[in-house]
């Protein structure tokens with residue numbers, strides 16, 4: 001078995017950033033390099049993310065790697081048994097138990113690479129990401145290119161019918177009719193709270 005530090009156990013790498021910053025691309029790149037080194041590599045992703053392909057992680061740029069969709073973080077340790085490197089895509093969609101599950105994997109000696117959004121469309125910390133950022137040995141915050149001004153984008157702009165989404169809209173809307181852009185801080189917009197009740201319920 002090939003590992004970088006076989007006597008020292010595992011570690012956690014986090015790759016975060018807004019949409020269109022290349023997180024899935026980077027996750028696939030790291031796991032593929034591990035495979036080239038002869039390590040056993042597995043990618044898991046939350047069942048909620050049916051983007052493109054249920055059996056794979058597919059980046060916006062088209063890179064693709066087999067991934068297992070799981071409903072609960074508790075299912076991951078059993079699946080990941082025997083793997084040297086475990087990638088977790090869209091980690092922000094998992095319940096808070098994902099933090100303890102990653103601790104278990106790392107304690108077992110796995111290299112864990114967790115990729116996901118650090119902020120929701122409002123710019124607030126997303127899911128368990130703040131905990132994971134604190135615990136990570138290695139952390140990369142990727143930037144996209146702002147759709148408006150071309151500057152470095154760190155935020156995800158949610159648009160509903162082309163207009164900025166209100167802050168009281170649902171956080172998780174997978175496959176809905178709204179759209180997203182990468183924006184810098186100054187170009188990022190939040191609409192005034194909707195007068196009527198939000199159309200989409202909190203997922």
Ligand SMILES: [Zn+2]
Pocket residue numbers: 146147148149150151183184185186187188
């Ligand atoms: Zn901008």
